[in-house]
Amino acid sequence: MSRVILFNKPYGVLSQFTDGQARATLSDYIDIPKVYAAGRLDRDSEGLLVLTDDGKLQARIAHPKFKSAKTYLVQVEGLPEQAAIAALRNGVVLKDGRTRPAKVEQVEAPDWLWPRDPPVRVRKTVPDSWLRLSITEGRNRQVRRMCAAVGHPCLRLIRVQVGDWSLEGIEQGHWRDA
Numbered sequence: 001m002s003r004v005i006l007f008n009k010p011y012g013v014l015s016q017f018t019d020g021q022a023r024a025t026l027s028d029y030i031d032i033p034k035v036y037a038a039g040r041l042d043r044d045s046e047g048l049l050v051l052t053d054d055g056k057l058q059a060r061i062a063h064p065k066f067k068s069a070k071t072y073l074v075q076v077e078g079l080p081e082q083a084a085i086a087a088l089r090n091g092v093v094l095k096d097g098r099t100r101p102a103k104v105e106q107v108e109a110p111d112w113l114w115p116r117d118p119p120v121r122v123r124k125t126v127p128d129s130w131l132r133l134s135i136t137e138g139r140n141r142q143v144r145r146m147c148a149a150v151g152h153p154c155l156r157l158i159r160v161q162v163g164d165w166s167l168e169g170i171e172q173g174h175w176r177d178a
Contacts, residue, residue: 002054004178005035008170009049011116015040026051030175038062039070039138039162046116047072047159048167050178061162067100067136068163073110074131075120075156076147080106084150088133092149096139099146103134113158114172120155128155 009015013024015037035051038061052058060066088104107130133143144154160167165178
């Protein structure tokens with residue numbers, strides 16, 4: 001029987017168990033042998049990271065050919081107009097090619113969200129807003145690059161769902177079995 005762990009990764013933590021530069025890693029939070037991250041979540045991103053001891057499951061979650069949906073709450077600079085939302089929904093051209101279409105909607109700031117350390121920079125002259133965005137790829141820093149490509153740089157990125165697994169009920173820096 002395979003084991004699946006759902007971890008709420010804090011900002012600044014690497015999605016691996018070791019690091020030669022004394023940065024925070026998964027081993028600072030999870031002491032379970034032989035589980036590995038199914039996909040990555042950048043050091044400056046937060047939220048749901050799925051870990052498993054099942055290599056086939058790990059590949060199904062992480063590899064783009066399986067089109068496993070990953071959903072994010074994204075705090076962006078500015079107030080996206082319909083053209084920017086439409087561009088995200090249609091696929092954005094990046095340096096490594098056009099992305100698959102994303103599901104995207106503007107949402108209110110989540111009331112359950114923990115404070116980030118360090119805090120997100122706030123500019124009094126530039127408003128920010130939140131998007132709920134789902135993709136079925138997993139290119140390097142894809143959501144950040146997509147938002148920047150439509151003129152709304154990402155200020156904060158929190159993965160809230162991978163496939164059917166959700167971040168709901170998992171405190172930051174904690175994990176539970178799926």
